[in-house]
Amino acid sequence: MYYTYVLHSLKDRKFYIGFTQDLKRRFEEHEKGFVESTKHRRPLKLIYYEACLDRSDATHREKYFKTHHGKMYLGKRLKSYLTG
Template sequence: MRDYYYTYVLRSLKDGKNYTGYTQNLKLRFEQHINGEVASTKHRRPLILIYFEGCLDKQDATHREKYLKTHYGKLFLKNRLKQWSYDESNLI
């Protein structure tokens, strides 16, 4: 079976800002963020996963991550998530 990569966006509930990254194991990487094992998000917890997309290979995922960090990528996310609303009561 083919190995996929994922580009993902987390939102900090502490400062309201987004963090964009990529990984081959989305569940494990999200757990690392939640547990404070990632230096860049350790002090921005709690975090929620607000967006992810699958990529066919690492190069595709890194290009997509870089795009989502640009002005146009942020506009894409804003438009993509405009109907999304977050409800703390649904958090586990």
């Protein structure tokens, strides 16, 4: 399984979208500051993830989530989280 995930930075209130084969390990790497793109944006909260059967599906979802329509989709899925 591969996972596409969304992190929310509690520091700058922005989102990070990525994919991995081991979600728990990858989130721990983000939390410990081992990921260059998020190390200065900690603390982070895992707010969404999807399981995919293979790598190409996960990368496709990651790319989609980074588009305008993908951000709109996530906004609808996370409406209660984003509005408090």
